[in-house]
Amino acid sequence: MQQITAARPQPDTRTHGSFEITAQITVDGGYSINTLTATGGTRIPELCFSTPDRDTYRLVYAVIREGGINQVHPDGVRAALTDALIRELHEVQRRRDSASVSRIEHINNLLDRFDTPADEAMLTELRETFGRSIDETVPAGQQPQVARSRSNVERKPLTAAQTRIAAGHTNGIIRAGKGVGWLSLKSMVRKGYADILTQAGQKITAIRLNERGLAAGAVA
Incomplete structure (x- = not known):
């Protein structure tokens, strides 16, 4: 059949x-x-x-x-x-x-x-x-929000590239530029290693590492 x-x-x-x-x-x-x-x-x-x-x-x-x-x-x-x-x-x-x-x-x-x-x-x-x-574009009067973590249970570690970025901070501050993409900064914030310092629309232009971020950069 x-x-x-x-x-x-x-x-x-x-x-x-x-x-x-x-x-x-x-x-x-x-x-x-x-x-x-x-x-x-x-x-x-x-x-x-x-x-x-x-x-x-x-x-x-x-x-x-x-x-x-x-x-x-x-x-x-x-x-x-x-x-x-x-x-x-x-x-x-x-x-x-x-x-x-x-x-x-x-x-x-x-x-x-x-x-x-x-x-x-x-x-x-x-x-x-x-x-x-x-x-x-971002609606007038609104600022895009970046979630610090997708889960309340665990936060993923930084990638090797992000760890190197963290190690290159100046007084805890990292700015977007050559070799430092805004998507990298956004991911670091979302993972809970930093807070947004400045941004233009959806693009994060600078972050400030928190205690966790400083510790990650110190072992790079």
Whole structure:
């Protein structure tokens, strides 16, 4: 007897402003998002994801779609996506039900991708592809918030690169610049090693290491 298998849905590709987004159900029943520039078809690795959780997939897709429609640069979308996932994680954690356990794991798995900042050369290449720098926007009167930790139970250690950044502080202060990306500073704050000193929109321009951060830098 011939075995009949259900056909997997075909990829759904749509253009949203500056991005071409392809959504697809994976072989194992999960969801994948592949993002390219609408002009030129350059793949944007930092905006390509897969997750087994449908609600998380919908959130990621919505943020990337909005970024494309508003012509936000990929690294700005990545920052907005990080913030959206953190807000969602905190909301799910507050529910304290069994159904939320797997969602917490799925969201954390995506957030783990942002702990290591993207290579500056790749970001420069993306900026050149888009041909212009697009300012990130924050609603009037509001300042973006950076969660100090995703979990109330544990905080992840600094990466080797972040430890070196901590070691290079001046009187506990670290400023964004050559070799020190704002995403690195944001991650250090989120992990609980520093507090925001100054920022411009969503981009953190300087942080002040706390006791934990100073200790981490001292052993580098």
